[in-house]
Amino acid sequence: MRIGVITFPGSLDDVDAARAVRLAGAEPVVLWHADHDLRGVDAVVLPGGFSYGDYLRAGAIAARAPMMADVVDRARQGMPVLGICNGFQVLCEAGLLPGALTRNSHLHFRNRDQRLRIERADTAWTSDYVEGQEIVVPVKNGEGRYVAAPTELERLEGEGRVAVRYVGGNPNGSLRDIAGVTSEDGRVVGLMPHPEHAVEDLTGPSTDGLGFFTSVLKAVVGA
Template identity: 85%
Template sequence: MRIGVLTFPGSLDDVDAARAVRLAGGAPVPLWHGDHDLKDVDAVVLPGGFSYGDYLRAGAIAARSPLMQDVVTAARQGLPVLGICNGFQVLCEAGLLPGALTRNSHLHFRNRDQVLQVERADTAWTADYAAGQRIVIPVKNGEGRYVGSPADLDRLEGENRVVFRYVDGNPNGSSRDIAGVASENGRVVGLMPHPEHAVEDLTGPSTDGLGFFTSILKAVVNA
């Protein structure tokens, strides 16, 4: 399976995401923000970093890049997309996911290992987890506070689109401890923590992040 990893100016974790895809058994395919070519990939990962230096708003410029136009069109036709940290910001700015990511409530950058609770294990990116499972994934962000109007948050909850919640402390003040959300069809998922940094015992706090990448390979096969 060919999993595209999109690189913007300022991306930091594209190589890590590609490695995670490879460890899961997939074939990572590099994608460049300025192209109009998805290279016939089966899914796309938008990695973490500081695309375009986080000017205007984090993810705002990247969301309007040439290749993101193609990603948006393909995602609306069912292409699975995962947005990690800055990638989550890009997905919200592009309108593929609801809500917005703003400055952390305490106005400090947070970098730590974070416990998450899996709320949904039936998306394209979470099928190798169990609902209610707790996993440890690193978090590192300065603009990771997920916000939305009370009505929008109620709708997300009612539609069961909250995929992850922070446990044992909320690192950024996100509304209702939300760490990640999904599109209506569960094919597009965004989260602030970094699963690509939890795929090997040698370097990660756990291997809990590998499930994202094994899940999508199975989802592609079963599509």
């Protein structure tokens, strides 16, 4: 099982994402944004960071990188894709996920351990959790406020597309406490908090984040 982690100029958490992939029991594959070759990976993680310095809009320029055209094509055929933080912003900008991430309502960068509720335990990236399960992983962002038009939010709630929600305090003013959303087919998931920073007792507030990376092993085998 090979899981690609794409590095963009300005990515920060690609090494941690690769480490989480390895701890989950898969082989991490280093991918470079400017290439046009997914190297036969079974799934892709878009890591956190500040691709292109967040110029224009967070994730906007990375979403138009050569490798992203391949990711969009394969995702539309069902390849699992996880976007974390900046990766979530890239997925929204690429049109693979609905909505957008904007400047935090309080204008501050927020960095803390965050309690989340898993709302959907049947996506490619969350099947090792149970619906309603609460987990604690770090959150760290300045532009993490999830927004969409009111009618779009109603539609997303109706379709059960909210995958993860903030509980015990909303760190950035995201509408309806939305921390992460999923594609219609449940194969693409994006979230602002960082499960890859919560995979080892030594460095994280918990090991709650590992489930994202173990879930996808079954999603690919089962496909």
